Amino acid sequence: MSTQPDLLYSEEEEALRGAVRDLLTDHCDAAGVLARAETDTPHDLSLWKALADGMGLAGLLVPEDRGGQGATHREAAVVLEELGRAVAPVPYLTSAVVATEALLACDGDTVGQELLGDLASARKTGALAVGLHTAAGGAFTSVRAENGTLSGTVTGVADAAVADVLLVPADDGGLYAVDADAAAITPQTSLDLTRPLAEVRLDAAPGRRIGDAGPAVRRALRAGAGLLASEQLGLADWTLTETVRYLKDRKQFNRPVGGFQALKHRLARLWLEVVNLRAAARAAADALATGADTDVSVAVAQAYAAPAAVHAAEEALQLHGGIGMTWEHPVHLYLKRAKADSIAYGTAGAHREALAELVDLRAP
Amino acid sequence: MTDASELRRRTREFLAAHPPAATGRLDFLRARFDAGLAWVHFPEGLGGLGAPRALQAVVDAELEAAGAPDNDPRRIGIGLGMAAPTILQYGTEEQKRRFLKPLWTGEEVWCQLFSEPGAGSDLAALGTRAVREGDDWVVNGQKVWTSSAHVARWAILIARTDPDVPKHKGITYFLCDMTDPGVEVRPLRQITGEAEFNEVFLTDVRIPDSHRLGEVGDGWRVAQTTLNNERVAIGGMRLPREGGMIGPVSRTWRERPELRTHELHQRLLKLWVDAEVARLTGERLRQQLVAGQPGPEGAGMKLGFARLNQEISGLEVELLGAEGLLYDDWTMRRPEKVDFTGREAGYRYLRAKGNSIEGGTSEVLLNIVAERVLGLPAEPRTDKDVAWKDLAR
Numbered sequence: 001m002s003t004q005p006d007l008l009y010s011e012e013e014e015a016l017r018g019a020v021r022d023l024l025t026d027h028c029d030a031a032g033v034l035a036r037a038e039t040d041t042p043h044d045l046s047l048w049k050a051l052a053d054g055m056g057l058a059g060l061l062v063p064e065d066r067g068g069q070g071a072t073h074r075e076a077a078v079v080l081e082e083l084g085r086a087v088a089p090v091p092y093l094t095s096a097v098v099a100t101e102a103l104l105a106c107d108g109d110t111v112g113q114e115l116l117g118d119l120a121s122a123r124k125t126g127a128l129a130v131g132l133h134t135a136a137g138g139a140f141t142s143v144r145a146e147n148g149t150l151s152g153t154v155t156g157v158a159d160a161a162v163a164d165v166l167l168v169p170a171d172d173g174g175l176y177a178v179d180a181d182a183a184a185i186t187p188q189t190s191l192d193l194t195r196p197l198a199e200v201r202l203d204a205a206p207g208r209r210i211g212d213a214g215p216a217v218r219r220a221l222r223a224g225a226g227l228l229a230s231e232q233l234g235l236a237d238w239t240l241t242e243t244v245r246y247l248k249d250r251k252q253f254n255r256p257v258g259g260f261q262a263l264k265h266r267l268a269r270l271w272l273e274v275v276n277l278r279a280a281a282r283a284a285a286d287a288l289a290t291g292a293d294t295d296v297s298v299a300v301a302q303a304y305a306a307p308a309a310v311h312a313a314e315e316a317l318q319l320h321g322g323i324g325m326t327w328e329h330p331v332h333l334y335l336k337r338a339k340a341d342s343i344a345y346g347t348a349g350a351h352r353e354a355l356a357e358l359v360d361l362r363a364p
Numbered sequence: 365m366t367d368a369s370e371l372r373r374r375t376r377e378f379l380a381a382h383p384p385a386a387t388g389r390l391d392f393l394r395a396r397f398d399a400g401l402a403w404v405h406f407p408e409g410l411g412g413l414g415a416p417r418a419l420q421a422v423v424d425a426e427l428e429a430a431g432a433p434d435n436d437p438r439r440i441g442i443g444l445g446m447a448a449p450t451i452l453q454y455g456t457e458e459q460k461r462r463f464l465k466p467l468w469t470g471e472e473v474w475c476q477l478f479s480e481p482g483a484g485s486d487l488a489a490l491g492t493r494a495v496r497e498g499d500d501w502v503v504n505g506q507k508v509w510t511s512s513a514h515v516a517r518w519a520i521l522i523a524r525t526d527p528d529v530p531k532h533k534g535i536t537y538f539l540c541d542m543t544d545p546g547v548e549v550r551p552l553r554q555i556t557g558e559a560e561f562n563e564v565f566l567t568d569v570r571i572p573d574s575h576r577l578g579e580v581g582d583g584w585r586v587a588q589t590t591l592n593n594e595r596v597a598i599g600g601m602r603l604p605r606e607g608g609m610i611g612p613v614s615r616t617w618r619e620r621p622e623l624r625t626h627e628l629h630q631r632l633l634k635l636w637v638d639a640e641v642a643r644l645t646g647e648r649l650r651q652q653l654v655a656g657q658p659g660p661e662g663a664g665m666k667l668g669f670a671r672l673n674q675e676i677s678g679l680e681v682e683l684l685g686a687e688g689l690l691y692d693d694w695t696m697r698r699p700e701k702v703d704f705t706g707r708e709a710g711y712r713y714l715r716a717k718g719n720s721i722e723g724g725t726s727e728v729l730l731n732i733v734a735e736r737v738l739g740l741p742a743e744p745r746t747d748k749d750v751a752w753k754d755l756a757r
Contacts (some may be wrong), residue, residue, distance in 0.1 A: 259741030
């Protein structure tokens with residue numbers, strides 16, 4: 001605790017934000033996201049290609065000598081803020097953060113390292129075959145390893161539908177790389193339309209053991225939870241900004257609705273929560289980047305971010321009135337993402353329980 | 365340009381010339397002021413070196429390591445946090461030279477004569493009158509909620525000098541001598557049992573025009589500097605993890621396992637997270653200021669701080685159970701300094717109730733955030749173009 005985390009954005013980080021936002025403004029408007037969500041292909045793969053390959057963002061967390069950009073979690077967090085603001089249906093968090101972190105943990109295996117390069121350069125997209133609700137350190141499903149093949153079913157795997165390679169924990173303690181073509185991947189009807197889940201079924205599928213599942217999964221889920229806070233910041237920031245804009249414009253009783261004190265105070269409180277959320281999210285990103293105080297920073301960020309993002313989306317819906325309840329208005333995309341995010345990589349309650357141990361405030 | 369290494373060198377030279385162990389406390393503080401090491405962002409000759417504010421930490425660390433005495437900032441918070449920045453911004457050269465040094469060393473304690481019985485959130489409606497008589501102003505009125513008035517040598521005062529113009533325009537800012545025979549300070553007992561603050565009656569108090577701060581009629585603008593600094597001072601203290609109100613209850617939780625319940629555990633963990641995030645927000649605000657990118661975040665710091673202090677101290681009383689039914693001491697006292705976390709849980713609980721009132725109520729601060737940060741429409745105003753004397757009261 002002697003040194004404080006760097007909670008600001010550098011000039012380079014702001015430049016990166018500007019570039020990502022420009023791309024999303026041009027290629028990821030709410031109407032398009034909504035229209036796509038109702039098709040069989042809810043993911044926007046051309047946007048993903050532009051981000052991951054065109055801008056080189058898939059490899060931010062991977063060192064240059066292993067085929068990546070050699071940046072840090074701080075930059076990845078900025079990308080996630082912008083993706084959250086746009087509820088962009090791309091597998092950035094699941095492939096460029098979570099699957100990538102799992103592969104970074106398997107640094108003793110050549111196939112694993114080759115895959116890491118493939119993910120970093122966006123030649124392939126990866127998914128960790130663990131239910132999205134799982135917290136770092138929490139229990140997860142392992143498939144059966146037998147005679148060099150894998151069999152079993154994992155449900156609730158985010159973005160599996162667009163993965164080329166699955167990273168699958170097995171009951172022998174190994175983490176296996178499985179070609180997506182060798183698995184039966186069935187989309188599940190998901191609360192979050194823009195980060196859909198799928199069931200992954202393996203029936204004597206060939207897999208390559210690339211490392212130990214325990215440490216790789218833990219590392220991946222911790223990074224996922226920590227950087228998810230930045231996505232939640234993006235969601236909350238968009239919902240607040242959009243609600244303020246709407247309430248300045250919307251008139252009832254011959255005056256802007258945003259002039260009523262009851263609503264002004266609610267919006268001011270939301271703004272405070274977003275300000276707090278930004279500090280917590282930056283602290284988690286910086287802690288992941290530096291390795292200092294990481295477990296506590298991630299747990300604090302997720303314990304705060306999950307309810308804050310949900311609150312922002314719920315307030316946005318209520319303050320929009322009837323229009324907020326319509327399918328046509330994008331606020332429901334943010335509500336669904338925020339609510340799903342509040343379960344993803346562990347609920348706020350799970351992170352508070354982790355903190356009870358980490359900071360020695362133990363249960364009765 | 366003064367950088368960190370230059371400041372460190374200066375501080376060490378100063379310490380060599382004035383070894384703390386062999387120098388009287390007041391002599392040390394006066395010499396530190398003269399050396400420009402009091403507040404390095406102030407100008408040379410006024411206790412500073414015109415250096416970036418962030419570099420004060422370099423000086424403080426050197427001094428602390430050498431065991432140097434400090435100026436007991438909690439005793440003189442109003443002077444340091446509110447009077448000094450206002451005098452620096454609006455004072456004449458003579459005023460700055462006269463007042464800043466004894467303010468900083470603590471030889472002269474300051475208090476703030478702003479609020480009145482009829483002017484709380486609507487501070488600009490204040491009715492204390494100042495009338496010009498020759499070279500003096502003659503002041504009559506009543507002020508209230510005045511912390512430290514009973515130990516103060518000087519006060520920052522705002523009074524009405526022109527009742528015939530709208531309320532914001534007829535106010536003037538003064539530096540008031542608290543030893544004037546027309547100043548009467550009466551303790552105002554609080555719900556904690558003690559009288560941290562006072563009511564102050566001003567009867568024909570004479571203030572020389574040379575103790576006016578800023579132009580006649582410009583007092584409202586001058587007061588904004590004071591009030592903005594007050595909110596930063598209340599909400600913006602730098603804290604380590606578990607600094608502030610969450611510290612005592614966390615320690616009690618660890619040391620007294622027999623008090624724990626599952627329900628309290630859930631609430632404690634939530635508040636611990638909120639307190640840690642509020643601390644990070646304060647830290648981020650400071651980093652923005654140091655980097656020269658001040659954001660609007662400061663406007664909200666006190667809001668969060670007040671709510672947290674109240675909820676945490678309420679939880680602490682409940683955690684104590686049977687002991688929470690007791691109180692350390694209701695004796696009427698007049699403390700010389702403010703300490704929100706001092707004394708026991710019951711005191712902390714009661715004192716924290718003031719956090720959402722002092723320095724601007726939370727309700728007014730929410731309006732300020734909504735209007736100035738979010739740009740939402742202002743409250744309807746009926747007093748803008750009305751002379752002060754014609755306002756409803």
